[in-house]
Structures are given as structure tokens and as C-alpha cells.
Amino acid sequence: MNEQSYLEERQLLDRYRNGLCSSQEELLIDHWFNQQSRSLSDDFVEPGYNELREEIWSKLPASNQPVKTLKLLTLKRITAAAAIFLFTVGVGFYFYINLGNKQDIVNASNYANDVGPGGNKVTITLANGKTVHLSDAKTGVVIGNDKLAYSDGTEIQDPALSQATSLPKGARELNIQTLTATTPRGGTYQVMLSDGTRIWMNADSKIQFPSKFSGKRRRIILTGEAYLEVAKDKSHPFVVKTGGQEIEVLGTHFNVSSYPNEPVKTTLLEGSVKVLTEMAFKIIRPGQQTIVEKNAIKVHDADLDEVIAWKDGDFNFNSESIVSIMTTLSRWYDIEVKYQGQLKDDAFTGKISRSKNISQVLKMLEKTKGVHFKIEGRRVTVTE
Numbered sequence: 001m002n003e004q005s006y007l008e009e010r011q012l013l014d015r016y017r018n019g020l021c022s023s024q025e026e027l028l029i030d031h032w033f034n035q036q037s038r039s040l041s042d043d044f045v046e047p048g049y050n051e052l053r054e055e056i057w058s059k060l061p062a063s064n065q066p067v068k069t070l071k072l073l074t075l076k077r078i079t080a081a082a083a084i085f086l087f088t089v090g091v092g093f094y095f096y097i098n099l100g101n102k103q104d105i106v107n108a109s110n111y112a113n114d115v116g117p118g119g120n121k122v123t124i125t126l127a128n129g130k131t132v133h134l135s136d137a138k139t140g141v142v143i144g145n146d147k148l149a150y151s152d153g154t155e156i157q158d159p160a161l162s163q164a165t166s167l168p169k170g171a172r173e174l175n176i177q178t179l180t181a182t183t184p185r186g187g188t189y190q191v192m193l194s195d196g197t198r199i200w201m202n203a204d205s206k207i208q209f210p211s212k213f214s215g216k217r218r219r220i221i222l223t224g225e226a227y228l229e230v231a232k233d234k235s236h237p238f239v240v241k242t243g244g245q246e247i248e249v250l251g252t253h254f255n256v257s258s259y260p261n262e263p264v265k266t267t268l269l270e271g272s273v274k275v276l277t278e279m280a281f282k283i284i285r286p287g288q289q290t291i292v293e294k295n296a297i298k299v300h301d302a303d304l305d306e307v308i309a310w311k312d313g314d315f316n317f318n319s320e321s322i323v324s325i326m327t328t329l330s331r332w333y334d335i336e337v338k339y340q341g342q343l344k345d346d347a348f349t350g351k352i353s354r355s356k357n358i359s360q361v362l363k364m365l366e367k368t369k370g371v372h373f374k375i376e377g378r379r380v381t382v383t384e
Helices: 003-017 023-037 049-059 062-088 091-097 102-110 322-333 358-368
Strands: 123-125 131-133 140-143 148-150 178-183 187-192 198-201 205-210 218-229 238-242 245-249 253-258 264-270 273-276 281-284 288-293 296-301 314-320 336-339 348-353 372-376 379-383
Touching: 178 187, 198 205, 238 253, 245 253, 245 264, 264 273, 281 288, 281 296, 314 322, 322 336, 322 358, 322 379, 348 358, 358 372
Parallel strands: 140 187, 218 238, 336 379
Antiparallel strands: 123 131, 123 178, 140 148, 178 205, 187 198, 198 218, 205 218, 218 253, 238 245, 245 273, 253 264, 264 288, 273 281, 288 296, 314 348, 372 379
16 A cells, blocks of 8 residues: 555545545445454454543544444444455555554544535625625525515515515515625625626625616626626616726626735626726726736736636636635635745646535645645645
8 A cells, every 4th residue: 555545545534533524435434344344243342442432532522422422333343344454455554543553543633624615605784784694505695676585586584674674564675775795704695686687706705786776877896706697788887896996887797806905807708898997998808807906907818717617616726826726715615824834836726616625625736736734623724
């Protein structure tokens, strides 16, 4: 068994012991055990097993205690089967499972930490300052002319909404007021505006918009990142104000990234948009991207798959620095990032689902270049 295989199997057992395995990984381990355990007695116990069992559980987090019986039984059986497994797989796996190596197993919790992916999270702030927390079991909200509802048609029930009503039988009368949709770090949501415009919000983003558009222009304000499919209305141009620029459209599909302290990027997929600053403006065609820094507008061709990967549920890194990648990961996994040592100025490329735990994303990066990670709670340390 080579070192890489040993480490992968070691990490798999860590996840299994901590209840972090996928269903496929659990089936793989259970299948192996069932095959190996047919020739073993249930009375087989490694010397010192009972004493070590209590020592391990006393050092594990309290949150793991309720599944003590199940996990100990599994660990006991796997320990017994390790002797057979030694001859079929190799010595590396055995030294990890063998309970004689107590300290190795106890220390496993130091690097078995993991952070799950973000999900559907958003709040709607009303003009009176009241906040409505929307369900994370839903994917989107529809801003109607007189009410709020989920994208599946379910009515939104919240005391803050009932306080704004002037209609009978619980109808939610919003009138025309400014609403604010906010996704936290680790959050995403879809919003359909009153004109039919659809907005996909990325993590750590905010949009301000009227409950009902009026006047000659449809205006919203964006901070963060969003993908928009603007409803066509030639008589009422749609304007997005964000990060020192305005984007004017009639009906089109585009992505805007406007996080604080980062260049503002507007990428067009369909239709036509005009990007304006105080000093200049540019009209771009599908497949192009503008980058605005200090009122200057640069235009270049864009990798559309990379730009909208987040909307489709993926990370798609194309020759990005580790700092840029970790900034993206920090928003989606709501983590703190710490750097140690002098990191090389390397470019990283790779694609992986945003539904994966962060350990799987970091493992992909480690295979790409000479960089390593350590997860401690919600902090990830990056080293050479």
C-alpha cells in the first residue's frame, strides 16, 4: 500500500467514525466489513479494548455521545477484522485501525473536522425595519403586487407581514415600499420581482428593490453577486446600481459580481447591456465581461461556464490564486481563513460541486499544487 492510499483510507475511517461519510462511502465500509467478519467470532476482543473504549469516548465531543453504542460496536468489529484486512490490503490500514496505537486514534479528531456547504438562506427586510426569515426548505420567493409567497406558491406566514396588512382575512398588502433581500455567508436564494425579473443571489449578497415598480425605469441596488434574467419591457429600462457603476438593460441575462474591495465584474450571456461609470460607458455583447476599477472600464471575453458555475451549483476555478479561491470558499462555507508561511504565487484550476463538504474541495486543491490545509472548527489554515 502506498502512502497516498493509506492517507485516503485513514481519512475515510475518520469520516466514518465521525458520521460524516456519504451513503456510498458507508455502503463501501459496511460491505468490506460484512465480507471480512464472516470468519470472525463476535467474542473476539483486542486486549485492552474495554479500557480504551471508555478513554476514547471520554475525549470525544459530547455531541457524539448519543451514538456511542452504534459507533463502538462498529469500531470493535472493524478492529477484529483488521487482522484479516492486513493481508488483503496492506499494513498501513492495519496500523491505523489497530487499537494498540491509542494516541493515533484519539488524535484523529484533530484533523477529522469538517464544514458542510451553504444552503438556502435569506431574509427580507420591510420598509418598517421588520425582518422576515424565509424557509431554508424553499428555494425562492416571489414578490407579488400585494403579497409575498414562495416560488412553489406557498404563502409566507410571518407576524411581520401581518402587521403591514390593510386587507381582510390575512392578505399581505405591501403597497409600494422598499424591500431588501439579504443572503448571509453560506446562503443563496432566488427572488422573482414584481415585473417577473428573476434573480439568483449568491452568498453574502444584498439587493434593494421596490415591492412594485413605478416610473419610467425599474431600479434596484446590488451588493455582492447575482445572476439576473430581466423581464423584457422596452418602455421601462431595467437599471442595476452597484459598486460605482450602473447597468442598463431592456431584457437580458447577465451576472454581476460586486463584493466590497473587489473589482466589479459584469458578464453578459444574452441580449445587450450598457455599463456606465462617472467617466465612461461601454456596451457589451454576449460572451463579454466588463471589469470596473476606479471608474475605468475594461472589456474582454469571458469564460461563461466559470462565471455562472456558482448558479449551477459548482465551483469552477480557472487559473485562480489560492487567495482568490479561499475568499470564494469563505463566503460559501462561512469560514475564517488564516495563512501561514510564504505561499507560492501559483494558479489553481479545478471544478467541484458546491454541495461537497469543504474537506473535499481542499483535498482537490492539495492534489493540484503544493498547498496544504488544516480545519479547526470554522477556521481553515493554509500552508505550503
